[in-house]
Amino acid sequence: MRHVNWERIVSVLLLAPSAIASAIFVYGFIGFTGFASLTKWNQLVPDFTLVGLGNYRGLFVHPRFQIDLRNTVVFTVLFLLSCLALGFLLAVLLDQRIRGEGVFRSIYLFPMAISLIVTGVVWRWLLNPGTPEGGSTGVNLLLESIGLGFLKWGWFTDPTVLYIRPESGIGQLLHRVGLGMFTSPNFGMSVAMVSVVLAATWQMSGYTMALYLAGLRSIPDELREAARVDGASELQILRHIIVPLLKPITLSAVIILGHISLKIYDLVVAMTGPGIGFSTDVPAYFMWETTFEGNRFARGASIATILLLMVAILIVPYLVSSTRREAQI
Amino acid sequence: MSKRTLFRLFLALTMLLLVGATVVSATPLPQAEVVYTVKLGDNLWTLAKKYLGSGTAWPAIMATTNQKNIADSTFAYITNADLIHPGWKLLIPSAEAAKTFLATYDRSKPELLFGKRAKGQLVIGSWWTAGGEAEGLAGMFRIYKTKYPDVEIVNATVAGGAGSVFKGVLKTRLIGGDPPDTFQLHAGLEVEGYSPEQYLKPLDDIYTAEGLEKAFPKDLLTLLKYKDHYWGVPVNIHRSNVLWYNKALFEKAGVQPPTTFDEFFAVCEALKAKGIPPYIMGTSGGWEATHVFEDVLAGTVGAEKYRGLWAGTTPWSDPGVTQALENFKRMVSYANADHPAIDWAGAAQYLVDGKGAMFIMGDWANGYFTSKAFTDYGWTSPPGTKGIFVALSDSFALTAKAPNPENARNWLAVCGSLEGQEAFNPQKGSICARTDCNPALFNAYLQSAMADWAKDAIVPSLAHGAAAYESWVSDVKDAINLFITTGDVASTQKALAAACVEAGICK
Numbered sequence: 001m002r003h004v005n006w007e008r009i010v011s012v013l014l015l016a017p018s019a020i021a022s023a024i025f026v027y028g029f030i031g032f033t034g035f036a037s038l039t040k041w042n043q044l045v046p047d048f049t050l051v052g053l054g055n056y057r058g059l060f061v062h063p064r065f066q067i068d069l070r071n072t073v074v075f076t077v078l079f080l081l082s083c084l085a086l087g088f089l090l091a092v093l094l095d096q097r098i099r100g101e102g103v104f105r106s107i108y109l110f111p112m113a114i115s116l117i118v119t120g121v122v123w124r125w126l127l128n129p130g131t132p133e134g135g136s137t138g139v140n141l142l143l144e145s146i147g148l149g150f151l152k153w154g155w156f157t158d159p160t161v162l163y164i165r166p167e168s169g170i171g172q173l174l175h176r177v178g179l180g181m182f183t184s185p186n187f188g189m190s191v192a193m194v195s196v197v198l199a200a201t202w203q204m205s206g207y208t209m210a211l212y213l214a215g216l217r218s219i220p221d222e223l224r225e226a227a228r229v230d231g232a233s234e235l236q237i238l239r240h241i242i243v244p245l246l247k248p249i250t251l252s253a254v255i256i257l258g259h260i261s262l263k264i265y266d267l268v269v270a271m272t273g274p275g276i277g278f279s280t281d282v283p284a285y286f287m288w289e290t291t292f293e294g295n296r297f298a299r300g301a302s303i304a305t306i307l308l309l310m311v312a313i314l315i316v317p318y319l320v321s322s323t324r325r326e327a328q329i
Numbered sequence: 330m331s332k333r334t335l336f337r338l339f340l341a342l343t344m345l346l347l348v349g350a351t352v353v354s355a356t357p358l359p360q361a362e363v364v365y366t367v368k369l370g371d372n373l374w375t376l377a378k379k380y381l382g383s384g385t386a387w388p389a390i391m392a393t394t395n396q397k398n399i400a401d402s403t404f405a406y407i408t409n410a411d412l413i414h415p416g417w418k419l420l421i422p423s424a425e426a427a428k429t430f431l432a433t434y435d436r437s438k439p440e441l442l443f444g445k446r447a448k449g450q451l452v453i454g455s456w457w458t459a460g461g462e463a464e465g466l467a468g469m470f471r472i473y474k475t476k477y478p479d480v481e482i483v484n485a486t487v488a489g490g491a492g493s494v495f496k497g498v499l500k501t502r503l504i505g506g507d508p509p510d511t512f513q514l515h516a517g518l519e520v521e522g523y524s525p526e527q528y529l530k531p532l533d534d535i536y537t538a539e540g541l542e543k544a545f546p547k548d549l550l551t552l553l554k555y556k557d558h559y560w561g562v563p564v565n566i567h568r569s570n571v572l573w574y575n576k577a578l579f580e581k582a583g584v585q586p587p588t589t590f591d592e593f594f595a596v597c598e599a600l601k602a603k604g605i606p607p608y609i610m611g612t613s614g615g616w617e618a619t620h621v622f623e624d625v626l627a628g629t630v631g632a633e634k635y636r637g638l639w640a641g642t643t644p645w646s647d648p649g650v651t652q653a654l655e656n657f658k659r660m661v662s663y664a665n666a667d668h669p670a671i672d673w674a675g676a677a678q679y680l681v682d683g684k685g686a687m688f689i690m691g692d693w694a695n696g697y698f699t700s701k702a703f704t705d706y707g708w709t710s711p712p713g714t715k716g717i718f719v720a721l722s723d724s725f726a727l728t729a730k731a732p733n734p735e736n737a738r739n740w741l742a743v744c745g746s747l748e749g750q751e752a753f754n755p756q757k758g759s760i761c762a763r764t765d766c767n768p769a770l771f772n773a774y775l776q777s778a779m780a781d782w783a784k785d786a787i788v789p790s791l792a793h794g795a796a797a798y799e800s801w802v803s804d805v806k807d808a809i810n811l812f813i814t815t816g817d818v819a820s821t822q823k824a825l826a827a828a829c830v831e832a833g834i835c836k
Contacts, residue, residue, distance in 0.1 A: 006333070042800070044500060044524040063824075064807050128670045131606065134684040157669040159814040273613050276669035277814025278807075289615075292497030294803035295522050 030308065037301035044295050055302040065303070066186045068283045072310075074189045075282070076261040078197040079204075083257050084250065086201060087208025092238070094209070095216045105213070108206040116203065120270025123199035127155040156195035156272045159279055163188025192272070192279035200267055204260070208253050215249035216242065251318065258314045263307060283307055362393070362426065367417040373410055380421045388434050389427035391442050394419045410442075443479070450481045451736040453725075454502075454512035456495035457757075458488040461696045465756035469564070472752055473743050480736050485509050493615070503528045508728035510737035516722035517552050517795030518639075519802075520560045523726070530727045531558035535738060541745045544763040548787040549722065552795060561724030562745045565759035568692045568778050569719040569790040570624040572711040573677075578605050578686040579707070586709040590628070590656050593712045597663045600686050608660060609685030610668040611676030618813055619806045620792040621689050622657050628713025629653035632786040635717075639789065639796045641834040645826035654818045656712075661813055680706065691721070691793075695774045696758030708774060718785035721793035722762060797832065804828035 037056070040049040059065045090108055094101055111119065129152070130137035136144050140152035164171045166183040174182055181187070219242060227237045265284035268274075274281035274289075283303050291300030363380060373387035381389060391407050397420045398406040405417035413419070422430065434441055440449045451473070457466045463486075470482050487495040492513065502508050503523065514520060523529055536542050536559050542550060545563065553559050574586060582603045587593040597607035612618045627635045630649035637643030638650070665685060668676070677694050679685040681703045688694065689711050698706055710717070725744050731737050743749040750761040755770045760779050768776050789795030791802060808824040815821075829835035 044504065044522060045527050046504070063811065124670070129667050131665045131667050131684070134606070134665075134679070134682075154666065155670075157667050159669075272669075273615055274810065276612065277811050279814070288497065289803065292500055293493065294800040295500070296800060296803075 033301045033304050033308075036298055037305045039298050041298040041301075042296045044297075046297070051298075055298045056306075059299065059302055059306070064278055064281065064286055065283070067190075067278045068281050068286050070186055070188065071190060071193055071278075071280065071282055072262060072264075074193050075197060075200075075264065076258060078193070079200050079261045080254060080257055082197060082201045083205050083208045084253060086205040087253070088212050088246075090205065090209040091212035091216055092242075094213055105210070108209050110206065111203045112207045114203065116200075116266040117270045119199055119203050120267045120272075123195070123202070124156075124271045127195050127198070129154045129157055154192075156192040156275060156280055158191050159276045160192075161185045161188045161190045161279070190275075190277075190279040192275050196264075196268060196271060196280055199271060200261070200264070203267075204257060208257065211249050211253050212246065215246045219245050255315060255318050259311045262310050262314065362423050363421040365419045365421050367405075367413050367415050367419060369415045371413065371415075373407075373413060376419070376421065381424055381427045386427050386431060388442055389430045390419060390421050392430060392434075393422040393426070395443050407442075449736070450483050450733055451511075451740055452483040452485055452509040452732070453740065454485045454487075454495065454499055454509035456487055456492040456513060458486045461700070461756045461758050465753040468752035468756055469743055469749050472746075472749055473740060476743070477736070477739060480739075483509075503728065506730055508730050510731040510733050511725045511727055511740055514561045514724050514726045515794030516549075516561055516563045516724040517789050518555065518798050519794030520555050520726070522799030523560075525555065525558075525560045525726075528729050529560050530729050530731075530734075531560060532562060532727060532741060533559055535559075535562065535741050535745070539742050539745050544745070544747075544765065546764055546782070546787075549720075549762060552720075552722070552787075552789055553724070561726045562741045563722040563724040563762040564744045564750060565723050565754050565757055566762050566778075566782060567721050567723075567759045567793075568781070569620060569721055569793065570627065570711050570714045570717065571690065571692050571694070572709050573680060573688045573690065573694055573698075574707050574709070575680050575683060575686050576705045576707050578683060581605065582686070586707065587712055588709070588715060590712040594659060594663075596687070601663070606665055606679070606685045607687060608663040608665075609676045609679045609688045610661070610664040611671040611673045612668045612813070613670060613675075614672045615810070616792050616806060617673050617676075617690075618661075619802075619809045620691065620790075621660070622653075622809050623791040623796075624689055624711045624714060624719060625657045625660065626650070626653045626791075627717050627719055627788055628711055629656055631713075632717045632788050635788050638829075639791070639834070641829070645822065645829050645835065650822055650825065651818060654812065654821055658812070658816050658818065691790075692774065692778060693758055695772075699758070699772070708777075716785050718781055718787045719790050720782075720787050721790040721795050723759075797834075801828055801832035801834075804831060 035048075038050050038052060040047045040051050094104060094108075098104070126138045128138050129140050135141070136152060139155070143149060143152045163185045164174065164183045164187070166172070166175065166180070171183040174180055223241055223245075224237055227241055232240070263284060264282055265288070268280055268282050268285055272280040274285055284307065287300045287303040287307070290296045290303070365376065365380075373390055374384040377387040377390055378384040387410065391410055394404055395406055397404040403418055404420055405413070407413060407417075407419075438449075455466065457463050466484070470484070473480070473482065487498050492515075495513075499509070499512055500523075508528070514523070520529070525531075541562065545553075549563065549566070553561065553563065572586070578600065579586070582596075582600045582605055584596045584599050587596045600607035610617065610621065626638070629652050630638070630643070630647065634643045634647065634649055638645065638647075643649075665676075665679065671679075673690050673694070674697055676685070676688055677690065677697045678701070680688045681698065681701050695708075698704075725741055727734065727737050727741060745763075747763060747765060750763050751766055751770055754761050754766065755772075755775070758775070760766070760771065760775055760782055764783070766779075768779055771779065791797055791805060794802065796802075797805070805825060805828055808821050808828065811824075812818075812821040826835065
């Protein structure tokens with residue numbers, strides 16, 4: 001056999017180490033976590049007796065985990081909306097070929113270069129509300145001194161949970177149509193989460209702006225020119241030409257920001273902790289505590305698996321569709 | 330690059346990887362060890378070649394001589410293998426002994442060359458990274474260093490209040506089979522969380538050798554025993570139930586330190602009427618609320634029932650628990666609104682700044698006040714806990730797979746010794762676990778704590794791992810954290826009862 005394909009062999013050899021490493025350290029460990037979540041390993045010494053889905057059943061009736069799921073959904077929705085809105089707005093403004101665009105772009109993008117831990121600590125100081133007796137601090141003090149004192153509130157120390165009260169009109173309506181379960185605080189929103197969303201948005205909106213800006217720059221000027229010739233207003237151009245053409249960008253942004261927000265941990269640790277009455281608790285935090293403080297390794301593994309599934313639901317369809325598109329090309 | 334060249338390159342690389350170690354063979358030579366005096370021109374290599382058959386056997390001469398030096402200082406102590414001086418007395422081992430030594434010799438472990446005195450490392454895990462704690466630990470390190478100067482102490486600390494972060498790191502290392510030699514452990518039932526039969530070594534022999542059973546009080550020994558063994562050597566005792574108050578603010582409002590809950594709430598009202606924030610909490614660390622709750626619980630149900638709650642002899646449905654939850658709820662209603670934003674130290678600072686009058690926290694707060702040069706404070710027991718000492722203690726444990734078990738045992742002896750405890754505790758702001766420490770070394774607060782320690786009923790702290798299993802503590806913490814916002818007494822009591830069942834103590 002003279003005609004051995006050396007190039008192929010070499011490429012396989014070169015790829016083998018990283019393929020093996022990720023097979024073990026990524027997929028192997030995912031598999032192990034999934035397996036551990038089905039076992040009785042709820043003390044330090046591993047116990048691999050299978051208990052089926054018992055750990056998952058326990059989790060979904062656990063009051064703290066229910067709150068965590070609620071918080072994750074609230075955080076993801078608010079964070080995505082605010083990041084996309086703010087990022088898009090900044091990108092459109094920057095796209096007006098203003099003077100000093102580079103400076104502004106760097107300023108907006110810069111927070112992304114900072115670790116979430118730093119962001120968390122700084123925003124924790126900024127949003128510390130102070131006490132009625134000792135006076136306001138941070139942002140509350142700022143609001144007070146510019147005459148907007150009525151806007152100050154407890155930020156992440158406010159334990160209020162907004163939800164549809166069963167006794168309210170909508171609550172009774174829901175009860176009547178058999179959706180009474182939605183009138184519990186577990187389908188509400190803890191207002192303390194707004195503070196975390198604020199910090200996260202500050203960090204990531206610049207990144208969203210960069211994505212949108214790249215998208216805007218790739219829209220050929222001819223399209224706008226043509227629309228203008230047809231008599232479209234700038235607003236109509238935005239609505240009917242730019243926004244639809246930016247759809248792929250929005251999708252990428254949703255995927256990237258979405259998986260960050262589902263897994264969010266460091267920001268919460270540095271900024272608020274689980275919060276009063278778990279108002280800012282997230283599954284990842286509960287996972288850490290239950291695993292390493294409560295020694296419930298199987299339960300921790302279950303939370304990890306649920307997190308993985310949530311992220312997978314977000315990412316897998318995107319991956320599938322993008323591979324298909326590549327295959328078509 | 331052609332494909333063939335590339336392939337050859339691969340082949341060459343593979344060959345390189347396969348190159349093994351060189352093999353040294355020795356010819357039979359002298360059977361006994363030889364005392365040799367160095368002459369001009371000698372070096373270890375030539376001596377090894379002459380007496381042991383191969384120059385590569387030089388580490389055997391170095392190690393044997395250094396070992397001899399410890400017992401007999403007329404022999405040389407070689408610190409640099411390339412540098413021996415004429416007139417030095419060396420001890421050359423027998424060929425047999427040299428062979429045995431070389432078989433175990435490992436070039437990556439140079440300490441093998443320096444005799445038994447230099448015994449490598451001592452890896453100590455703790456969460457003492459700041460303030461008086463770190464200084465106290467350094468004090469014990471100094472004592473250890475004077476006794477064992479050649480041991481390198483590796484201080485494997487991980488910051489984070491009450492060890493919340495450290496424990497995660499530690500448990501990963503324990504399960505992974507790479508533990509530190511010794512680590513900080515709350516004395517009491519927390520040890521259950523470490524599965525001691527598997528991951529730790531019982532320390533009964535150290536207790537016997539160092540006479541620790543006589544040095545520690547009986548209540549503490551009971552607390553330390555788990556499954557009939559001692560698993561840790563305690564270095565200190567902290568008191569959880571202390572009510573700190575700002576004297577100036579108390580004077581301003583004309584109130585006296587409260588002793589019962591009724592008095593406490595009356596004092597709160599009086600302070601509030603004067604515009605003084607009556608009661609301060611900081612709960613951002615996640616454990617502080619449970620800490621206060623344990624003191625309220627002990628103060629409401631009393632020492633006997635409190636002990637019973639953890640032993641399964643007092644049911645959690647007891648009306649005393651209901652009352653404790655009510656008391657706690659009312660106490661929280663007087664607390665500063667921003668308590669979720671600050672930790673215990675932040676709350677202590679409110680007391681220092683005169684922004685709050687009362688504060689319930691363990692006696693490490695005393696160390697905080699001292700560090701801020703704040704003196705205008707007083708202390709008493711929180712409502713209902715007069716005569717009760719809610720105790721917690723830091724101890725050090727020995728891991729089963731400790732890489733340096735001998736060094737660790739020496740460390741534990743220092744931890745238990747009078748000298749070690751007197752170096753540690755005044756700095757840390759705690760009292761000695763031993764009963765024979767000199768009170769003159771301690772400040773006024775600690776002296777009062779020492780007096781109480783000797784006469785009060787000692788009950789274990791929950792929030793700091795003494796009273797219950799870690800998983801149980803975790804459940805209680807969750808329940809109390811929810812309770813602060815919901816204020817739902819009935820469901821919280823139910824959750825507490827369920828936690829006891831889950832822990833396997835209640836039925």
